[in-house]
Amino acid sequence: MHWKTLSSQYLSKHHYFTARKDRCQREDGVIVDPYFVVEMPPSATALAITEDGHAVLVKQYRHPIGEVVIETPGGFIDEDEDFEQGMRRELLEETGYEFSHIEHLSKTAANPGVLNNFTHLFLATGGRKVGEQQLDHNEEIDIMLVTIDEVIDLLMRGQFKQSMHSNCVFYALLKIGKLTFTDGEE
Template sequence: MKDFTEKTLSSEQIFEGRIINLQVDEVELPNGKKSKRELVKHPGAVAIIPITREGKIVLVRQYRKPLEKMVVEIPAGKLEKNEAPFQTAERELQEETGYRCQALQYVTSFYTSPGFADEIVHLYYTDQLERLEVPLDTDEDEFVEVIEVTLDEAFKLVREKQIYDAKTAYAIQYLQLKQLVKGS
């Protein structure tokens, strides 16, 4: 197997934000030439596939400024400093949906855009939900509408391009495979 590792020669942080940092690295390529890499540094995130007792998927509908449109997604959120992914998942589930869960099952982790970002998403599943008596407040700049849909309705939302992000599409495919395995 060939090694295409790029050696970092220098790194310059060009932006430090609340959610992401941006840096430009100068690298030495495997062929000895130099190049620049623009990198998005992200603390990581979690996403949850929550299923109600009735077998419905709990989703959130919200406006996404980069897309300039409303989209439907599974609940998700950024890892906070010194917070384990499962703790973030429990917190985000409560804040965004008004549900808590008795147990979370780890599904997988994946990088969202490894060509320029180091963001990793840790995906969890739960079908052990209970409504909070007093829902938690969402972040002050976050406005979401909770919807509950069947798997068929979720596929329709994908076709209508209301579900338009990779983590939610992955979650729907995961549920479809889970259903197929259960049915065989």
């Protein structure tokens, strides 16, 4: 089932926050007016693991929720970048680490009822410190090096506030065999 967009009016046009008001028609003929959509560039995040097996997490203040949160490194992908290239750039900028291997895990939508972008989730391994952070003017990011067991503890205690970051950690831990599921039989 798809909706037909009858009209769109932009309320804000900014690279990181474009908002529009659509007038839509459902397949059954019902008109939905207004329907608000926030357009954002695609983003990427990674559970980044160093050569010695530590996870590189970041801690930063997030103004919309008024809290300092623990996250996996990541950010918006530039128009001229593929997702892996953008992920490598974000890792280097935010952490100063380069990674020998980056694997795409999944693509997910944070809030498809309002946001139109996807976040690409990665596992980055073989990380080594090659430089200092190169942060944007509005970023204040503290780096945390933690063990994989500590990552699991943070995940299980709900310490990753961003759903995309929780998803990334979950998929990455499954990939490296640190989380497993059973079918209930013993």
